[in-house]
Amino acid sequence: MADNIFEDLGHRDGPATVADRLAAEALIVDVDGFEGPLDLLLTLSRTQKVDLRKISVLQLARQYLAFVERAKALRLELAADYLVMAAWLAFLKSRLLLPPDPLDEGPSGEDLAAHLAFQLERLAAMRDVAARLMARDQKGRDFFARGVPEDVMRIRTLRYTATLLDLMQGYARIRTRDEFRPFVMDRDSVFTMEQALERMRGLIGFAGDWTDISSYLPDGWENDPVRRRSATAATFAASLELVKEGRAELRQSETFAPIQLRRREGRDV
Amino acid sequence: MSEPDDIPEAEEQSLFEAPPMGEQERMVEAILFATAEPVTVRELEARMPHGCDAAEALVYLRKRYAGRGVHLVKVGDAWAMRTAPDLGFLMQKETVETRKLSRAAIETLAIIAYHQPVTRAEIEEIRGVSVSRGTVDQLLEMEWIRFGRRKMTPGRPVTFVVTEAFLDHFGLESARDLPGLKELRAAGLLDNRPSPAAMPQLGEGEEPEDEANEGQSELFED
Amino acid sequence: MSEPDDIPEAEEQSLFEAPPMGEQERMVEAILFATAEPVTVRELEARMPHGCDAAEALVYLRKRYAGRGVHLVKVGDAWAMRTAPDLGFLMQKETVETRKLSRAAIETLAIIAYHQPVTRAEIEEIRGVSVSRGTVDQLLEMEWIRFGRRKMTPGRPVTFVVTEAFLDHFGLESARDLPGLKELRAAGLLDNRPSPAAMPQLGEGEEPEDEANEGQSELFED
Numbered sequence: 001m002a003d004n005i006f007e008d009l010g011h012r013d014g015p016a017t018v019a020d021r022l023a024a025e026a027l028i029v030d031v032d033g034f035e036g037p038l039d040l041l042l043t044l045s046r047t048q049k050v051d052l053r054k055i056s057v058l059q060l061a062r063q064y065l066a067f068v069e070r071a072k073a074l075r076l077e078l079a080a081d082y083l084v085m086a087a088w089l090a091f092l093k094s095r096l097l098l099p100p101d102p103l104d105e106g107p108s109g110e111d112l113a114a115h116l117a118f119q120l121e122r123l124a125a126m127r128d129v130a131a132r133l134m135a136r137d138q139k140g141r142d143f144f145a146r147g148v149p150e151d152v153m154r155i156r157t158l159r160y161t162a163t164l165l166d167l168m169q170g171y172a173r174i175r176t177r178d179e180f181r182p183f184v185m186d187r188d189s190v191f192t193m194e195q196a197l198e199r200m201r202g203l204i205g206f207a208g209d210w211t212d213i214s215s216y217l218p219d220g221w222e223n224d225p226v227r228r229r230s231a232t233a234a235t236f237a238a239s240l241e242l243v244k245e246g247r248a249e250l251r252q253s254e255t256f257a258p259i260q261l262r263r264r265e266g267r268d269v
Numbered sequence: 270m271s272e273p274d275d276i277p278e279a280e281e282q283s284l285f286e287a288p289p290m291g292e293q294e295r296m297v298e299a300i301l302f303a304t305a306e307p308v309t310v311r312e313l314e315a316r317m318p319h320g321c322d323a324a325e326a327l328v329y330l331r332k333r334y335a336g337r338g339v340h341l342v343k344v345g346d347a348w349a350m351r352t353a354p355d356l357g358f359l360m361q362k363e364t365v366e367t368r369k370l371s372r373a374a375i376e377t378l379a380i381i382a383y384h385q386p387v388t389r390a391e392i393e394e395i396r397g398v399s400v401s402r403g404t405v406d407q408l409l410e411m412e413w414i415r416f417g418r419r420k421m422t423p424g425r426p427v428t429f430v431v432t433e434a435f436l437d438h439f440g441l442e443s444a445r446d447l448p449g450l451k452e453l454r455a456a457g458l459l460d461n462r463p464s465p466a467a468m469p470q471l472g473e474g475e476e477p478e479d480e481a482n483e484g485q486s487e488l489f490e491d
Numbered sequence: 492m493s494e495p496d497d498i499p500e501a502e503e504q505s506l507f508e509a510p511p512m513g514e515q516e517r518m519v520e521a522i523l524f525a526t527a528e529p530v531t532v533r534e535l536e537a538r539m540p541h542g543c544d545a546a547e548a549l550v551y552l553r554k555r556y557a558g559r560g561v562h563l564v565k566v567g568d569a570w571a572m573r574t575a576p577d578l579g580f581l582m583q584k585e586t587v588e589t590r591k592l593s594r595a596a597i598e599t600l601a602i603i604a605y606h607q608p609v610t611r612a613e614i615e616e617i618r619g620v621s622v623s624r625g626t627v628d629q630l631l632e633m634e635w636i637r638f639g640r641r642k643m644t645p646g647r648p649v650t651f652v653v654t655e656a657f658l659d660h661f662g663l664e665s666a667r668d669l670p671g672l673k674e675l676r677a678a679g680l681l682d683n684r685p686s687p688a689a690m691p692q693l694g695e696g697e698e699p700e701d702e703a704n705e706g707q708s709e710l711f712e713d
Contacts, residue, residue, distance in 0.1 A: 035594070035595065035618065035619070035620050036618070036619045036620035037619060038618070038619025038620070039618075039619060039620070081620075106687075107687040111687055112687055115684070115686055115687055118680075118684060119617075119619070119686070121678075121680065122617060122680045123617060123618065123619065125671075125675055125678070125680045126598060126601050126602055126605065126617060126618075127598065127601075128671070129601055129605060129669070129670060129671045129672075129675065130597050130598050130600070130601035132670040132671055133597075133600075133601055133604065133661060133669065133670060134597060136661045136662060136663075136670065137576035137579070137661075137662050138660055138661060138662070139573070139659060139660045139661075139662065140585075140586060140587040140660075141579065141586055141587075142576045142579035142662075143573045143574050143575065143576045143579060143662060144573065144574040144579075144582055144585050145527040145528075145571065145572075145573060146524060146525070146526070146527050146572060147585065149525060149526055149527035149528075150525035150526075
């Protein structure tokens with residue numbers, strides 16, 4: 001990205017002096033390399049060549065603002081973070097330069113400058129210890145664990161247990177259940193639609209002519225009224241399903257007349 | 270170490286350079302510790318600084334580890350460190366977990382205790398659900414039930430009865446000592462009203478998972 | 492071994508049962524040799540015969556291995572055998588290529604180690620940039636950091652702390668032994684100094700993954 005920027009610069013601004021270009025390059029080539037404005041400030045602060053504790057925040061603010069100006073002049077797009085920091089540093093600069101406003105209750109310019117210095121010092125310190133940490137002997141690089149760890153063999157024994165009370169409660173539960181079985185549905189005399197459909201799918205191929213659907217009732221279901229009712233309902237529902245599938249046609253000459261069914265013509269089954 | 274007298278110049282120089290034997294021993298120790306495979310003398314020397322005598326270092330190291338918790342052992346041509354055989358027991362961890370018997374198992378056991386000798390079909394009839402093989406196997410394994418005589422009915426099905434160990438565990442002298450239905454009722458264990466929680470499981474099949482039961486069974490316990 | 496004279500009866504009995512200290516030392520040696528992960532005194536004693544004093548055996552064992560090619564190191568509350576760092580050069584074959592950490596990851600790791608327990612917002616405040624989810628995920632995945640307790644501040648943000656695996660990797664006995672920790676503390680650089688009002692809040696903004704963390708972090712809390 002940086003390279004592109006500089007190519008662009010060359011085209012747009014015409015020949016710039018070598019010195020200008022180098023100066024711009026020195027900082028700006030690294031815009032992508034900076035991890036945010038604090039990182040950039042830390043880098044800038046190094047140019048002061050003093051202990052971070054003695055850093056001139058005012059001077060640092062000037063350096064930063066100059067950097068941003070230059071970036072603008074070079075029509076570089078800086079991330080919002082950098083501009084927010086620039087605005088704040090401009091504010092800080094004015095605070096540091098102007099006599100304090102007695103009406104202003106906020107922190108003084110010196111307080112703000114001190115905190116910024118603290119942040120920079122802390123960031124520098126964390127970088128330093130991070131480097132020291134990584135320079136330590138590391139496992140798998142400088143020292144090693146056992147190459148053939150022997151797994152601990154786990155011998156797990158499961159013991160099941162129950163009390164006499166569990167046993168009696170269990171038994172009581174079963175017996176209680178036996179005495180109260182009102183919720184059990186007796187499903188002996190129910191012919192389901194699934195059953196009917198399965199049956200009729202097998203038979204429909206032979207129904208070239210109109211046939212009363214009652215002739216499709218399964219064997220043994222025609223006489224007992226309860227069974228007959230269930231089977232008839234299921235067979236009718238299954239017939240409707242077949243019609244819906246386009247495999248059969250239904251007709252009834254008048255109300256309560258027998259319902260007739262035939263295979264739909266022209267359809268292979 | 271015990272090279273012939275007419276050592277070539279290179280050898281002589283490398284002998285000169287080799288670290289002291291104590292250091293070599295440390296090196297062999299570290300390599301054998303960290304390496305997943307047994308290591309041959311040749312490999313050891315290939316990894317150690319020039320001029321080292323791994324074989325000699327191994328002799329010292331072996332002595333050092335004699336009688337320790339870890340031994341230096343020869344595996345084919347190679348060397349490795351191994352746990353002393355008498356300490357093998359430390360590499361095992363025995364744990365005993367006590368778990369409550371599943372509801373299915375308790376009910377099956379109760380039916381066997383109250384109705385023995387009883388066939389599987391009879392148990393299923395009484396419980397109203399099928400009895401999984403796992404449940405019966407578990408009770409057999411615990412030695413709380415055993416096979417009784419075959420029933421003299423068609424198919425001659427096997428029956429189950431409870432064992433001495435069962436009586437022992439539950440502190441019963443005989444299965445006849447189990448409280449009867451009346452006593453259960455008197456003790457309030459046989460509620461006349463079906464507990465609402467007891468209803469939904471009527472059509473339920475066997476629950477093989479103990480864990481699944483664990484939470485559920487809480488609901489049923491008074 | 493050197494117990495006071497007036498030991499209570501129970502103690503006396505277990506002393507009576509416990510193997511001699513030399514044996515206990517062998518046992519600790521065998522267990523630590525066999526295990527790649529650090530083992531706590533508690534775990535050691537759980538595996539050793541009743542009445543053993545693993546802590547004392549460790550003292551002897553540590554002395555025995557001082558200066559050897561392999562030695563005993565303390566990692567948090569646990570102990571492990573590790574090769575001496577000066578012999579790392581022998582181990583090129585064993586070297587595991589660790590994923591190269593980005594600068595952001597290294598800094599984040601250091602901030603967590605030195606400031607723990609620390610929230611994501613605090614890390615961002617120190618670095619001056621937002622912490623990408625990938626960075627934290629990578630450190631979590633390496634098991635060098637884990638979630639700590641939530642902070643008792645508004646929003647109850649989760650915190651991060653370093654793990655025992657981190658200590659083990661960097662050969663640290665505890666987080667107190669981090670290089671330069673004392674100096675940093677003395678210089679006040681580990682103080683939690685809130686930025687004065689009107690400071691730009693650097694690095695804040697994208698923290699959408701906090702919600703996602705919310706549920707997860709419960710798992711990690713101790």
